Amino acid sequence: MATRKTSPPAGASPWKPAGARAQQREAKRNAVLQTAARLFNERGFHATSLDDIAEQLHVSKPTLYYYVKSKDDILLECVRTALGMMQQGIDEVRRAGGSAIDQLMACMRIYSRIVTMDFGMCVIRIGEDPLPAARRKELRRLKAGIDGEFRRLIGDGIAEGSLAPCDPKMAAFVLAGALSWIGRWYNPDGGLDPDQIADQSIALLMAGVQQRPATAKKVAARKSK
Amino acid sequence: MATRKTSPPAGASPWKPAGARAQQREAKRNAVLQTAARLFNERGFHATSLDDIAEQLHVSKPTLYYYVKSKDDILLECVRTALGMMQQGIDEVRRAGGSAIDQLMACMRIYSRIVTMDFGMCVIRIGEDPLPAARRKELRRLKAGIDGEFRRLIGDGIAEGSLAPCDPKMAAFVLAGALSWIGRWYNPDGGLDPDQIADQSIALLMAGVQQRPATAKKVAARKSK
Numbered sequence: 001m002a003t004r005k006t007s008p009p010a011g012a013s014p015w016k017p018a019g020a021r022a023q024q025r026e027a028k029r030n031a032v033l034q035t036a037a038r039l040f041n042e043r044g045f046h047a048t049s050l051d052d053i054a055e056q057l058h059v060s061k062p063t064l065y066y067y068v069k070s071k072d073d074i075l076l077e078c079v080r081t082a083l084g085m086m087q088q089g090i091d092e093v094r095r096a097g098g099s100a101i102d103q104l105m106a107c108m109r110i111y112s113r114i115v116t117m118d119f120g121m122c123v124i125r126i127g128e129d130p131l132p133a134a135r136r137k138e139l140r141r142l143k144a145g146i147d148g149e150f151r152r153l154i155g156d157g158i159a160e161g162s163l164a165p166c167d168p169k170m171a172a173f174v175l176a177g178a179l180s181w182i183g184r185w186y187n188p189d190g191g192l193d194p195d196q197i198a199d200q201s202i203a204l205l206m207a208g209v210q211q212r213p214a215t216a217k218k219v220a221a222r223k224s225k
Numbered sequence: 226m227a228t229r230k231t232s233p234p235a236g237a238s239p240w241k242p243a244g245a246r247a248q249q250r251e252a253k254r255n256a257v258l259q260t261a262a263r264l265f266n267e268r269g270f271h272a273t274s275l276d277d278i279a280e281q282l283h284v285s286k287p288t289l290y291y292y293v294k295s296k297d298d299i300l301l302e303c304v305r306t307a308l309g310m311m312q313q314g315i316d317e318v319r320r321a322g323g324s325a326i327d328q329l330m331a332c333m334r335i336y337s338r339i340v341t342m343d344f345g346m347c348v349i350r351i352g353e354d355p356l357p358a359a360r361r362k363e364l365r366r367l368k369a370g371i372d373g374e375f376r377r378l379i380g381d382g383i384a385e386g387s388l389a390p391c392d393p394k395m396a397a398f399v400l401a402g403a404l405s406w407i408g409r410w411y412n413p414d415g416g417l418d419p420d421q422i423a424d425q426s427i428a429l430l431m432a433g434v435q436q437r438p439a440t441a442k443k444v445a446a447r448k449s450k
Contacts, residue, residue: 042356044361053347058310129351135271164436170417170425171434173410174403178430181402192395200395205403208433209379210326210398211389221344 029067031057036071037078037118045075045126075126076135082119084141086111090149100156101163105202107153108179112147112198115183139202147172175205254292256282261296261342262303270300300351301360307344308367310352311336317375326388327382330427332378336371337423340408349408372397400430404439 035056039048050071054061066076089110091101114120128136136209150172157163163171182197192200241249260281262432278284292396293299314335318328340347353361356400375397382388388396411433 046355047358057345121292126354130271134274135324157434162436163434164429164432166429167435170422171429173406174426174429175434177404177406177409178399181398181405185398185401197395200392201399204396204399204433205430206433206435207389208429208431209382209388209391210431211387212437 023172025067032064032067033074033077033081034118036074039120040075040078041118041121042086044111045071045130072131072135075122076139078122079126079128079139079179080116080142082114082123083139083146084094085119086114087142087149089114089225094149099162100153100160104150104153104157104163105206106204107149107173108202109161109198111176112179112182112201113194115180116186116197121183123188147176150176175199178205250292257289257292258299258302258306260345261293261299265300265303266350268342269298270355270437295334297356297360300347301356301364303344303347304351304353305367307339307342307348308371309365310344310369311339312367312374314339314408315371319374322429324387325378325385329375329378329382329388330431333400333427333430334423335420336401336417337404337407337426340405341411341413341419346408346411349405372401388412403430 015021032053036048036053039052039056043052048071050061050064050167054064057064058209070078090107093106097105115124128139130137143198152170154163154166154168154171156174158165172183178201182201186194186197228237239317257278258343260271264277264281273296275286275289278299279289281437293302315332318335322328340349353364356364367373376393378391379388379391379400381391382395405428407426410420411422
Protein backbone atom coordinates (compact mmCIF):
# COMPACT_ATOMS: atom_id res chain seq x y z
CA MET A 1 0.00 0.00 0.00
CA ALA A 2 2.89 2.36 0.86
CA THR A 3 4.37 1.91 -2.64
CA ARG A 4 1.06 2.98 -4.22
CA LYS A 5 1.17 6.22 -2.23
CA THR A 6 4.65 7.16 -3.55
CA SER A 7 3.78 6.36 -7.18
CA PRO A 8 3.04 9.56 -9.18
CA PRO A 9 -0.58 10.53 -9.90
CA ALA A 10 -1.78 9.52 -13.38
CA GLY A 11 -1.21 13.00 -14.92
CA ALA A 12 2.41 13.16 -13.82
CA SER A 13 3.62 10.07 -15.73
CA PRO A 14 6.78 10.87 -17.69
CA TRP A 15 5.02 9.14 -20.62
CA LYS A 16 2.28 11.16 -22.21
CA PRO A 17 -1.03 9.39 -22.99
CA ALA A 18 -1.06 7.86 -26.48
CA GLY A 19 -3.51 10.47 -27.84
CA ALA A 20 -1.39 13.43 -26.71
CA ARG A 21 1.75 11.78 -28.13
CA ALA A 22 0.12 11.34 -31.52
CA GLN A 23 -1.06 14.95 -31.43
CA GLN A 24 2.40 16.23 -30.56
CA ARG A 25 3.98 14.15 -33.29
CA GLU A 26 1.48 15.55 -35.77
CA ALA A 27 2.23 19.12 -34.64
CA LYS A 28 5.96 18.53 -35.03
CA ARG A 29 5.53 16.93 -38.44
CA ASN A 30 3.46 19.93 -39.47
CA ALA A 31 6.18 22.31 -38.28
CA VAL A 32 8.69 20.41 -40.45
CA LEU A 33 6.42 20.70 -43.51
CA GLN A 34 5.64 24.37 -42.90
CA THR A 35 9.29 25.32 -42.45
CA ALA A 36 10.29 23.33 -45.50
CA ALA A 37 7.56 24.92 -47.63
CA ARG A 38 8.71 28.39 -46.62
CA LEU A 39 12.33 27.59 -47.51
CA PHE A 40 11.34 25.96 -50.83
CA ASN A 41 9.37 29.08 -51.76
CA GLU A 42 12.10 31.48 -50.68
CA ARG A 43 15.20 29.70 -51.96
CA GLY A 44 13.87 27.18 -54.45
CA PHE A 45 13.38 23.44 -53.95
CA HIS A 46 16.81 22.46 -55.26
CA ALA A 47 18.66 25.06 -53.27
CA THR A 48 17.05 23.83 -50.02
CA SER A 49 18.59 20.82 -48.26
CA LEU A 50 17.25 18.73 -45.39
CA ASP A 51 20.14 20.20 -43.39
CA ASP A 52 18.74 23.70 -44.01
CA ILE A 53 15.32 22.61 -42.77
CA ALA A 54 16.80 20.90 -39.68
CA GLU A 55 18.88 24.00 -38.92
CA GLN A 56 15.81 26.27 -39.03
CA LEU A 57 14.03 23.98 -36.58
CA HIS A 58 17.09 23.59 -34.30
CA VAL A 59 17.07 19.83 -34.66
CA SER A 60 19.42 17.27 -36.21
CA LYS A 61 18.79 15.71 -39.61
CA PRO A 62 18.18 12.26 -38.04
CA THR A 63 15.36 13.87 -36.00
CA LEU A 64 13.74 15.07 -39.24
CA TYR A 65 13.71 11.51 -40.54
CA TYR A 66 11.43 10.60 -37.65
CA TYR A 67 8.73 12.79 -39.24
CA VAL A 68 9.42 12.67 -42.98
CA LYS A 69 11.05 10.22 -45.35
CA SER A 70 12.75 12.59 -47.81
CA LYS A 71 12.67 16.01 -49.43
CA ASP A 72 10.38 14.57 -52.12
CA ASP A 73 8.08 13.27 -49.40
CA ILE A 74 7.93 16.75 -47.85
CA LEU A 75 7.08 18.42 -51.17
CA LEU A 76 4.41 15.83 -51.89
CA GLU A 77 2.79 16.43 -48.51
CA CYS A 78 2.93 20.23 -48.88
CA VAL A 79 1.29 20.16 -52.32
CA ARG A 80 -1.22 17.49 -51.31
CA THR A 81 -2.24 19.49 -48.22
CA ALA A 82 -2.74 22.69 -50.22
CA LEU A 83 -4.82 20.97 -52.89
CA GLY A 84 -6.84 19.25 -50.15
CA MET A 85 -7.53 22.64 -48.51
CA MET A 86 -8.71 24.02 -51.84
CA GLN A 87 -11.02 21.10 -52.50
CA GLN A 88 -12.42 21.29 -48.98
CA GLY A 89 -13.06 25.03 -49.30
CA ILE A 90 -14.80 24.56 -52.64
CA ASP A 91 -16.92 21.72 -51.18
CA GLU A 92 -18.06 24.02 -48.36
CA VAL A 93 -18.97 26.80 -50.79
CA ARG A 94 -20.98 24.41 -52.92
CA ARG A 95 -22.78 22.96 -49.88
CA ALA A 96 -23.71 26.48 -48.73
CA GLY A 97 -25.39 27.04 -52.13
CA GLY A 98 -26.42 30.38 -53.66
CA SER A 99 -26.08 31.69 -57.21
CA ALA A 100 -23.35 30.20 -59.40
CA ILE A 101 -21.60 33.57 -59.81
CA ASP A 102 -21.44 34.06 -56.03
CA GLN A 103 -20.16 30.52 -55.55
CA LEU A 104 -17.58 31.05 -58.28
CA MET A 105 -16.32 34.26 -56.69
CA ALA A 106 -16.16 32.56 -53.27
CA CYS A 107 -14.11 29.73 -54.78
CA MET A 108 -11.81 32.22 -56.51
CA ARG A 109 -11.26 33.89 -53.14
CA ILE A 110 -10.37 30.55 -51.52
CA TYR A 111 -8.00 29.70 -54.37
CA SER A 112 -6.21 33.04 -54.29
CA ARG A 113 -5.99 32.97 -50.50
CA ILE A 114 -4.40 29.51 -50.47
CA VAL A 115 -1.73 30.33 -53.06
CA THR A 116 -0.45 33.10 -50.76
CA MET A 117 0.10 30.54 -47.97
CA ASP A 118 3.25 28.43 -47.65
CA PHE A 119 1.77 25.12 -48.86
CA GLY A 120 -0.29 26.69 -51.62
CA MET A 121 2.68 28.71 -52.83
CA CYS A 122 4.59 25.41 -53.19
CA VAL A 123 1.92 24.20 -55.63
CA ILE A 124 2.64 27.17 -57.85
CA ARG A 125 6.36 27.83 -57.32
CA ILE A 126 7.64 24.26 -57.18
CA GLY A 127 4.79 22.11 -58.47
CA GLU A 128 5.11 18.40 -58.97
CA ASP A 129 8.03 18.44 -61.42
CA PRO A 130 10.68 17.20 -58.96
CA LEU A 131 8.53 14.21 -57.93
CA PRO A 132 8.48 10.68 -59.33
CA ALA A 133 5.92 9.91 -62.06
CA ALA A 134 3.37 8.13 -59.81
CA ARG A 135 3.27 11.08 -57.40
CA ARG A 136 3.00 13.58 -60.23
CA LYS A 137 0.01 11.66 -61.53
CA GLU A 138 -1.72 11.72 -58.14
CA LEU A 139 -1.24 15.48 -57.78
CA ARG A 140 -2.44 16.11 -61.33
CA ARG A 141 -5.61 14.19 -60.51
CA LEU A 142 -6.25 16.44 -57.48
CA LYS A 143 -5.65 19.53 -59.63
CA ALA A 144 -7.99 18.23 -62.33
CA GLY A 145 -10.69 17.86 -59.66
CA ILE A 146 -10.38 21.54 -58.70
CA ASP A 147 -10.35 22.56 -62.36
CA GLY A 148 -13.54 20.53 -62.84
CA GLU A 149 -15.26 22.45 -60.04
CA PHE A 150 -14.41 25.78 -61.70
CA ARG A 151 -15.68 24.56 -65.08
CA ARG A 152 -18.93 23.36 -63.55
CA LEU A 153 -19.54 26.65 -61.73
CA ILE A 154 -18.79 28.65 -64.90
CA GLY A 155 -21.21 26.48 -66.87
CA ASP A 156 -23.87 27.04 -64.19
CA GLY A 157 -23.16 30.79 -64.25
CA ILE A 158 -23.70 30.94 -68.01
CA ALA A 159 -26.92 28.95 -67.60
CA GLU A 160 -28.23 31.33 -64.92
CA GLY A 161 -27.33 34.35 -67.11
CA SER A 162 -24.82 35.88 -64.68
CA LEU A 163 -21.75 34.98 -66.78
CA ALA A 164 -21.24 35.82 -70.44
CA PRO A 165 -21.43 32.85 -72.83
CA CYS A 166 -17.96 31.32 -73.24
CA ASP A 167 -16.12 28.00 -73.25
CA PRO A 168 -16.10 27.03 -69.54
CA LYS A 169 -12.86 25.10 -70.02
CA MET A 170 -11.04 28.17 -71.39
CA ALA A 171 -12.57 30.47 -68.80
CA ALA A 172 -11.57 28.11 -65.96
CA PHE A 173 -7.98 28.16 -67.25
CA VAL A 174 -7.98 31.96 -67.49
CA LEU A 175 -9.31 32.39 -63.95
CA ALA A 176 -7.13 29.70 -62.37
CA GLY A 177 -4.09 30.96 -64.27
CA ALA A 178 -4.44 34.54 -63.12
CA LEU A 179 -5.09 33.45 -59.53
CA SER A 180 -2.27 30.88 -59.54
CA TRP A 181 0.16 33.55 -60.66
CA ILE A 182 -0.44 35.34 -57.35
CA GLY A 183 1.52 32.51 -55.74
CA ARG A 184 4.47 33.38 -57.98
CA TRP A 185 4.68 37.09 -57.27
CA TYR A 186 3.09 37.49 -53.84
CA ASN A 187 5.47 38.93 -51.28
CA PRO A 188 4.31 39.11 -47.65
CA ASP A 189 6.45 42.24 -47.24
CA GLY A 190 4.86 43.89 -50.29
CA GLY A 191 2.29 46.67 -50.17
CA LEU A 192 -0.89 44.59 -50.61
CA ASP A 193 -2.32 42.00 -48.22
CA PRO A 194 -3.80 38.73 -49.53
CA ASP A 195 -7.41 39.97 -49.19
CA GLN A 196 -6.74 43.12 -51.21
CA ILE A 197 -4.98 41.04 -53.87
CA ALA A 198 -7.93 38.64 -54.03
CA ASP A 199 -10.46 41.50 -54.27
CA GLN A 200 -8.61 43.30 -57.04
CA SER A 201 -7.81 40.17 -59.05
CA ILE A 202 -11.38 38.90 -58.87
CA ALA A 203 -12.77 42.31 -59.85
CA LEU A 204 -10.44 42.47 -62.88
CA LEU A 205 -11.32 38.94 -63.98
CA MET A 206 -15.06 39.42 -63.59
CA ALA A 207 -15.27 42.79 -65.34
CA GLY A 208 -12.23 42.62 -67.66
CA VAL A 209 -9.56 45.27 -68.11
CA GLN A 210 -11.27 47.04 -71.00
CA GLN A 211 -13.30 50.17 -70.39
CA ARG A 212 -17.01 49.30 -70.75
CA PRO A 213 -18.52 50.98 -73.84
CA ALA A 214 -21.02 53.13 -71.83
CA THR A 215 -18.24 54.45 -69.60
CA ALA A 216 -15.90 54.88 -72.56
CA LYS A 217 -18.51 57.09 -74.24
CA LYS A 218 -18.88 59.15 -71.07
CA VAL A 219 -15.09 59.58 -70.82
CA ALA A 220 -14.92 60.63 -74.49
CA ALA A 221 -17.81 63.09 -73.99
CA ARG A 222 -16.09 64.54 -70.93
CA LYS A 223 -12.81 64.88 -72.81
CA SER A 224 -14.43 66.60 -75.82
CA LYS A 225 -16.02 69.28 -73.58
CA MET B 226 50.72 21.89 -113.56
CA ALA B 227 49.19 18.41 -113.78
CA THR B 228 48.84 18.24 -110.01
CA ARG B 229 46.80 21.49 -109.96
CA LYS B 230 44.29 19.98 -112.41
CA THR B 231 43.63 16.97 -110.14
CA SER B 232 43.20 19.10 -107.00
CA PRO B 233 39.49 19.51 -106.11
CA PRO B 234 37.68 22.78 -106.92
CA ALA B 235 37.27 25.19 -103.98
CA GLY B 236 33.68 24.12 -103.23
CA ALA B 237 34.60 20.47 -102.89
CA SER B 238 37.04 20.86 -99.99
CA PRO B 239 36.29 18.33 -97.28
CA TRP B 240 36.54 21.29 -94.85
CA LYS B 241 33.61 23.67 -94.93
CA PRO B 242 34.32 27.43 -94.94
CA ALA B 243 34.46 28.87 -91.41
CA GLY B 244 31.13 30.71 -91.78
CA ALA B 245 29.25 27.59 -92.81
CA ARG B 246 30.87 25.61 -89.97
CA ALA B 247 29.74 28.18 -87.39
CA GLN B 248 26.26 28.12 -88.89
CA GLN B 249 26.10 24.36 -88.78
CA ARG B 250 27.32 24.31 -85.19
CA GLU B 251 24.63 26.83 -84.26
CA ALA B 252 21.95 24.74 -85.99
CA LYS B 253 23.09 21.63 -84.12
CA ARG B 254 23.24 23.45 -80.80
CA ASN B 255 19.73 24.70 -81.46
CA ALA B 256 18.53 21.16 -82.17
CA VAL B 257 19.97 20.07 -78.82
CA LEU B 258 18.16 22.89 -77.00
CA GLN B 259 14.87 22.29 -78.82
CA THR B 260 14.89 18.56 -78.16
CA ALA B 261 15.82 19.11 -74.52
CA ALA B 262 13.05 21.68 -74.06
CA ARG B 263 10.49 19.29 -75.49
CA LEU B 264 11.61 16.49 -73.17
CA PHE B 265 11.71 18.79 -70.13
CA ASN B 266 8.14 19.89 -70.87
CA GLU B 267 6.87 16.36 -71.50
CA ARG B 268 8.66 14.43 -68.75
CA GLY B 269 9.78 17.10 -66.32
CA PHE B 270 13.27 18.56 -65.92
CA HIS B 271 14.36 16.12 -63.24
CA ALA B 272 13.08 13.08 -65.06
CA THR B 273 15.06 14.02 -68.19
CA SER B 274 18.73 13.05 -68.39
CA LEU B 275 21.41 14.14 -70.86
CA ASP B 276 21.36 10.50 -72.01
CA ASP B 277 17.67 10.87 -72.93
CA ILE B 278 18.45 13.99 -74.95
CA ALA B 279 21.40 12.31 -76.70
CA GLU B 280 19.26 9.27 -77.49
CA GLN B 281 16.54 11.39 -79.12
CA LEU B 282 19.18 13.04 -81.31
CA HIS B 283 20.94 9.73 -82.15
CA VAL B 284 24.25 11.02 -80.80
CA SER B 285 26.47 10.10 -77.87
CA LYS B 286 26.54 12.09 -74.63
CA PRO B 287 30.14 13.27 -75.31
CA THR B 288 28.83 14.77 -78.58
CA LEU B 289 26.26 16.77 -76.61
CA TYR B 290 29.03 18.25 -74.49
CA TYR B 291 30.45 19.81 -77.62
CA TYR B 292 27.36 22.04 -77.77
CA VAL B 293 26.25 22.48 -74.17
CA LYS B 294 27.95 22.40 -70.79
CA SER B 295 25.24 20.78 -68.64
CA LYS B 296 21.51 20.25 -68.17
CA ASP B 297 21.40 23.53 -66.21
CA ASP B 298 23.12 25.26 -69.10
CA ILE B 299 20.48 23.92 -71.49
CA LEU B 300 17.59 25.08 -69.30
CA LEU B 301 19.17 28.51 -68.90
CA GLU B 302 19.50 28.88 -72.68
CA CYS B 303 15.94 27.69 -73.34
CA VAL B 304 14.44 30.14 -70.85
CA ARG B 305 16.74 32.97 -71.93
CA THR B 306 15.82 32.44 -75.59
CA ALA B 307 12.08 32.46 -74.87
CA LEU B 308 12.29 35.62 -72.76
CA GLY B 309 14.44 37.23 -75.47
CA MET B 310 11.80 36.37 -78.10
CA MET B 311 9.09 37.93 -75.95
CA GLN B 312 11.06 41.11 -75.37
CA GLN B 313 11.88 41.37 -79.08
CA GLY B 314 8.22 40.88 -80.04
CA ILE B 315 7.11 43.53 -77.58
CA ASP B 316 9.79 45.94 -78.86
CA GLU B 317 8.47 45.49 -82.41
CA VAL B 318 4.89 46.14 -81.33
CA ARG B 319 5.91 49.29 -79.51
CA ARG B 320 7.95 50.52 -82.46
CA ALA B 321 4.98 49.98 -84.80
CA GLY B 322 2.91 52.26 -82.54
CA GLY B 323 -0.89 52.61 -82.45
CA SER B 324 -3.29 52.87 -79.52
CA ALA B 325 -2.19 51.45 -76.16
CA ILE B 326 -5.04 48.92 -76.08
CA ASP B 327 -4.10 47.58 -79.54
CA GLN B 328 -0.44 47.38 -78.55
CA LEU B 329 -1.39 45.62 -75.31
CA MET B 330 -3.49 43.05 -77.15
CA ALA B 331 -0.70 42.48 -79.69
CA CYS B 332 1.77 41.90 -76.83
CA MET B 333 -0.67 39.52 -75.14
CA ARG B 334 -0.87 37.58 -78.38
CA ILE B 335 2.92 37.34 -78.61
CA TYR B 336 3.15 36.25 -74.98
CA SER B 337 0.49 33.56 -75.31
CA ARG B 338 1.97 32.34 -78.59
CA ILE B 339 5.46 31.94 -77.11
CA VAL B 340 4.31 29.97 -74.05
CA THR B 341 2.87 27.32 -76.39
CA MET B 342 6.32 26.84 -77.99
CA ASP B 343 8.98 24.53 -76.56
CA PHE B 344 11.26 27.22 -75.12
CA GLY B 345 8.42 29.38 -73.83
CA MET B 346 6.75 26.38 -72.23
CA CYS B 347 10.00 25.76 -70.32
CA VAL B 348 9.70 29.24 -68.77
CA ILE B 349 6.33 28.28 -67.33
CA ARG B 350 6.66 24.54 -66.63
CA ILE B 351 10.22 24.43 -65.33
CA GLY B 352 11.13 28.02 -64.63
CA GLU B 353 14.39 29.02 -63.03
CA ASP B 354 14.06 27.02 -59.81
CA PRO B 355 16.61 24.31 -60.71
CA LEU B 356 19.26 26.91 -61.58
CA PRO B 357 21.98 28.42 -59.39
CA ALA B 358 21.16 31.74 -57.67
CA ALA B 359 23.08 34.00 -60.11
CA ARG B 360 21.25 32.51 -63.11
CA ARG B 361 17.90 32.76 -61.37
CA LYS B 362 18.58 36.43 -60.76
CA GLU B 363 19.42 37.05 -64.42
CA LEU B 364 16.22 35.37 -65.61
CA ARG B 365 14.12 37.25 -63.05
CA ARG B 366 15.55 40.50 -64.39
CA LEU B 367 14.47 39.57 -67.94
CA LYS B 368 10.99 38.66 -66.66
CA ALA B 369 10.73 41.92 -64.74
CA GLY B 370 11.50 43.77 -67.98
CA ILE B 371 8.55 42.10 -69.74
CA ASP B 372 6.31 42.76 -66.74
CA GLY B 373 7.36 46.42 -66.91
CA GLU B 374 6.27 46.63 -70.57
CA PHE B 375 2.82 45.29 -69.69
CA ARG B 376 2.46 47.74 -66.80
CA ARG B 377 3.46 50.66 -69.01
CA LEU B 378 0.98 49.70 -71.74
CA ILE B 379 -1.83 49.27 -69.19
CA GLY B 380 -1.05 52.67 -67.71
CA ASP B 381 -1.13 54.21 -71.20
CA GLY B 382 -4.42 52.43 -71.92
CA ILE B 383 -6.01 53.89 -68.81
CA ALA B 384 -4.72 57.34 -69.79
CA GLU B 385 -6.17 57.05 -73.31
CA GLY B 386 -9.52 55.89 -71.86
CA SER B 387 -9.55 52.48 -73.53
CA LEU B 388 -8.86 50.54 -70.32
CA ALA B 389 -10.85 50.82 -67.09
CA PRO B 390 -9.03 52.56 -64.22
CA CYS B 391 -7.10 49.96 -62.18
CA ASP B 392 -3.72 49.32 -60.60
CA PRO B 393 -1.47 48.58 -63.65
CA LYS B 394 0.74 46.37 -61.51
CA MET B 395 -2.17 44.15 -60.47
CA ALA B 396 -3.65 44.11 -63.97
CA ALA B 397 -0.28 43.14 -65.50
CA PHE B 398 -0.06 40.21 -63.07
CA VAL B 399 -3.61 39.11 -63.89
CA LEU B 400 -2.98 39.23 -67.65
CA ALA B 401 0.46 37.62 -67.53
CA GLY B 402 -0.78 34.99 -65.07
CA ALA B 403 -3.69 33.90 -67.22
CA LEU B 404 -1.52 33.85 -70.35
CA SER B 405 1.36 32.07 -68.62
CA TRP B 406 -1.00 29.34 -67.48
CA ILE B 407 -1.55 28.45 -71.13
CA GLY B 408 2.00 27.06 -71.08
CA ARG B 409 0.98 24.72 -68.26
CA TRP B 410 -2.11 23.21 -69.82
CA TYR B 411 -1.55 23.59 -73.56
CA ASN B 412 -1.47 20.28 -75.39
CA PRO B 413 -0.55 20.28 -79.10
CA ASP B 414 -2.82 17.25 -79.54
CA GLY B 415 -5.76 19.03 -77.86
CA GLY B 416 -8.74 20.50 -79.65
CA LEU B 417 -7.63 24.15 -79.84
CA ASP B 418 -4.71 25.59 -81.77
CA PRO B 419 -2.50 28.31 -80.26
CA ASP B 420 -4.22 31.12 -82.20
CA GLN B 421 -7.67 30.11 -81.01
CA ILE B 422 -6.39 29.87 -77.44
CA ALA B 423 -4.84 33.33 -77.71
CA ASP B 424 -8.04 34.83 -79.17
CA GLN B 425 -10.32 33.36 -76.54
CA SER B 426 -8.02 34.13 -73.60
CA ILE B 427 -7.51 37.72 -74.70
CA ALA B 428 -11.26 38.21 -75.26
CA LEU B 429 -12.03 36.87 -71.76
CA LEU B 430 -9.38 39.05 -70.14
CA MET B 431 -10.43 42.19 -71.98
CA ALA B 432 -14.18 41.84 -71.39
CA GLY B 433 -14.25 39.75 -68.19
CA VAL B 434 -16.29 36.62 -67.54
CA GLN B 435 -19.28 38.43 -66.07
CA GLN B 436 -22.33 39.15 -68.20
CA ARG B 437 -22.43 42.90 -68.98
CA PRO B 438 -25.36 44.59 -67.20
CA ALA B 439 -27.08 45.68 -70.46
CA THR B 440 -26.91 42.13 -71.83
CA ALA B 441 -27.95 40.66 -68.48
CA LYS B 442 -31.08 42.84 -68.51
CA LYS B 443 -31.86 41.70 -72.06
CA VAL B 444 -31.40 38.04 -71.07
CA ALA B 445 -33.66 38.53 -68.02
CA ALA B 446 -36.31 40.26 -70.16
CA ARG B 447 -36.16 37.46 -72.71
CA LYS B 448 -36.49 34.85 -69.97
CA SER B 449 -39.51 36.60 -68.33
CA LYS B 450 -41.43 36.59 -71.62
